[in-house]
């Protein structure tokens with residue numbers, strides 16, 4: 417299958433160069449405000465599809481203006497790159513690489529490389545040290561480097577045959593970026609479609625998405641994943657950590673619930689200070 421190779425931008429960052437400037441609090445504030453605005457933008461757009469009201473039109477314009485004032489997606493990405501700085505914990509690829517070694521995950525054919533698709537890549541070099549073993553194809557909605565293909569994963573065509581499928585898909589801190597819960601479910605199904613049989617998806621989510629959501633907990637996430645066709649292989653979830661890392665293996669979808677049950681939000685946790693993160697399957 418021909419891979420998309422739309423015009424690539426010049427890098428806004430110098431890979432490997434220590435980045436200075438914004439404090440981690442300012443960085444976090446930009447990321448979190450951007451997430452809030454993205455969600456509101458998606459809600460307003462969907463509201464406007466069913467009924468046009470001048471109030472919503474005006475609010476949407478305000479939301480989009482604030483996103484622009486923040487510097488748009490590029491500023492959000494820059495803040496995320498700062499978050500990947502070694503002094504702030506480094507990027508998540510280290511965990512995947514360790515697991516691949518520990519679990520002895522290798523390409524099916526002797527002498528070939530593991531084929532990997534990295535969704536939402538901020539740097540093309542996260543897997544550079546693994547080049548002898550991994551052939552990585554990084555993509556992003558808004559490419560920040562000529563070696564990252566600019567592409568919306570949700571629009572990416574499914575492989576036409578087995579030779580185009582991946583051994584690994586990395587989806588690190590991307591699912592929580594997708595503003596619409598149904599699109600998150602769609603993303604999981606599309607990842608399944610991109611993978612070889614028994615291939616793996618590396619899923620990284622901010623811990624509060626699972627530990628403090630009104631609508632999602634670990635048990636439900638596991639049921640959703642099984643329903644889509646993944647079983648969990650390993651997880652790194654430390655009390656007090658910011659993110660939860662997990663690796664899932666492709667299997668045949670298991671019908672764990674009535675379809676309607678996974679397509680509807682249900683309150684699983686009550687109380688204040690909860691977030692509304694959820695994943696819905698159509």
Ligand SMILES: C[S@@+](CC[C@H](N)C(=O)[O-])C[C@H]1O[C@@H](n2cnc3c(N)ncnc32)[C@H](O)[C@@H]1O
Nearest residue numbers: 496536556557558567568569570588589590593
């Ligand atoms: C928080 S950053 C995560 C970057 C990196 N993967 C990490 O773990 O730090 C999220 C990135 O995902 C990208 N992204 C979000 N939705 C996407 C989609 N549908 N297709 C491709 N990239 C997407 C965003 O543009 C952004 O650069």
